[in-house]
Amino acid sequence: MQKITFILLISLCITMNTNAQKKPSHYYAPPEWSKSVIWYQIFVERFCNGDPSNDPKPENIKTASDFHKVPSDWAITPWTNNWYKQEDWAKKTGGTLDQTLQLRRYGGDLQGVINKLDYLNDLGITAIYLNPVNDAPSLHKYDARNYHHIDVNFGPDPEGDNKIIASENPADPKTWKWTSADKMFLKLVDEVHKRHMRIIVDYSWNHTGVEFWAWKDIVKNQQNSPYKDWYNIVSFDDPSRTASEFKYRGWLEIMSLPEIKKVNITTERRIGHPYEGDINAGFKKHIFDVTRRWLAPDGDTTKGIDGFRLDVADHIGMKFWRDYSSFVKNIKPDAYLVGEIWWENFPNRFMNPVPYMNGDVFDAVMFYQGYRPAKYFFSKSTYSINARQLKDSLQYQWERLEKPFRYSMMNVASTHDSPRLLTCFDNPGKYKYQAKPGDDSTYRTGRPATQTYDRVKLYLMHQFTNIGAPQIWNGEEMGMWGNDDPDCRKPLWWKEMKFEPESRFDAKGKAVYTDAVGFSQDQFDFYKKLIKIRKENPVLNSGDIRFFLTDGKMLSYKRFDKQDEIYILLNADTVEHTFTIPEGKYVNLLDNSPVSGKSILLKPLRGAILKKSRQ
Helix, strand or coil: CCCCEEECCECCCCCCCCCCCCCCCCCCCCCHHHHCCCEEEECHHHCCCCCHHHCCCHHHHCCCCCCCCCCCCCCCCCCCCCCCCCCHHHHHCCCCHHHHHHHCCCCCCHHHHHHCHHHHHHHCCCEEEECCCEECCCCCCCCCCEEEEECHHHCCCHHHHHHHHHCCCCCCHHHCCCCHHHHHHHHHHHHHHHCCCEEEEEECCCECCCCCHHHHHHHHHHHHCCCCCCECEEECCCCCCCCCCCEECEECCEEEEEEECEECCCCCCCCCCCCCCEECHHHHHHHHHHHHHHHCHHHCHHHCCCEEEECCHHHCCHHHHHHHHHHHHHHCCCCEEEECCCEEECCCEECCCHHHCCCCCCCEEECHHHHHHHHHHHCCCCCCCCHHHHHHHHHHHHHCCCHHHHHCCEECCCCCCCCCHHHHHHCCCCCCCCCCCCCCCCCCCCCCCHHHHHHHHHHHHHHCCCCCEEEEECCHHHCCCCCCCCHHHCCCCCCCCCCCCEEEECCCCCEEEEECCCCCHHHHHHHHHHHHHHHHCCHHHHCEEEEECCECCEEEEEEECCCCEEEEEEECCCCCEEEEEEEEEEEECCCCEEEEEEEEEECCCEEEEEEECCC
């Protein structure tokens, strides 16, 4: 046994930087509720199929521009199928699995989310973040067909909803009606609120799809369209010529996602950096109308959502975001705005969130900046760091933010855009870089090693005791694994379902491995335990944090306020260590066992969450 005394000597507290910058004229502190929630992110199409009668048909997922070629014999994929097995219709296309996966549908819908709210409530979830549910033909739904309607296949009457949508003037909010899918979404919001949860939805204001009503008008009427200035049109068709000359800019040159025109740009525009600018005024008004519709349906904010997750925020100018924030907060002051502020230089450097965290833009960002160094500390990684480096990384991020914004962060680990947590930990390489077998033939995609589960649990102890609100990507609590998109978007492994074994095949059709898959009660119970600890100890939501002397793979810190002290001791080493603690009486919240004295022995890859007794 290697015994190293890890004395908990007081280190420097995090400097509570008051941010010397002058507060903007419209300053909004993050809503108080945002620091105490447990986020659960849902990708509706893969969450639960609650109503098979509304399952998509070929006409629901194809586009007039034929960007997505749908075979005539296309059909819904059975929920419990082997993920790596191509459907008969897919094989006939001649495309590879990766090429046909985006055409798959499993039938997840809003009824499925409603059916599982009690499951989420039992787990302990208090806030839901929905990936896009706006009406759109694709799986991801960032290619909006209509912003102001919920996807027709997420509701009970797709055909009827399409007729309702066709009867409107989409440019005039006075003509907008409520479809059956819209009404079911509002029912979901109501059911969420009844359970004392919050709910936000995901939107991209940077681009639409080619089925978006304004875009279709441009394609039809060219320069005579009243919406011709909404997008980045390079050239219109010349009526005197037979060949098409219509050209436009797609987001990142993805032509199925025509990009909204940016205007009044006064600083350099570079991806991964904030810039001063706005968007087309007509489109901006439409966005504001849509935003009001979901925040205050029929003028009633109690029936509306609690905020927005905002996609590719760095691609839109800061003038727009300041105006948008002010607009939202004037409708619903405690609404929560979280931006996707991610890569400055993939895969090495994250964006600086500070320009977005001054009280006039967002309340939080998806805090990948806190996850990556933790992955390198807790996992067995080629880029391994020690405890002091992790502490320094976290303090660096926090110290450049005002205190309220540290606590409102959405502390993501895995999402729809990254490998699942278990798979990420099971691979030693750089975070999100070459994170699928097609990019790296050695990338592991099957059942993780036993030690990986221990390392993930140790990380979760950190995530749920850290500053900021913890987030769970749907299915992580079920023990799901999967590499980067699209494998992180498998249909969820519900306990009541029996799944085919998962076999991945090589180019010659030979199985590389076969794994049994299904709901993990052990993972579920561990998440539930940590959520309970977080919810029952408010000091973990709003208390200060103080790191102590760190050494190698041993990390120690405490969360404290005037009432409570909780010590978090994490041994990420492969040998046991003794942690010396201030003498006293404690309870280990992980198993409610009493701890007393000056030290505690932690086995390899184990941790303790010790609450100091008030006696």
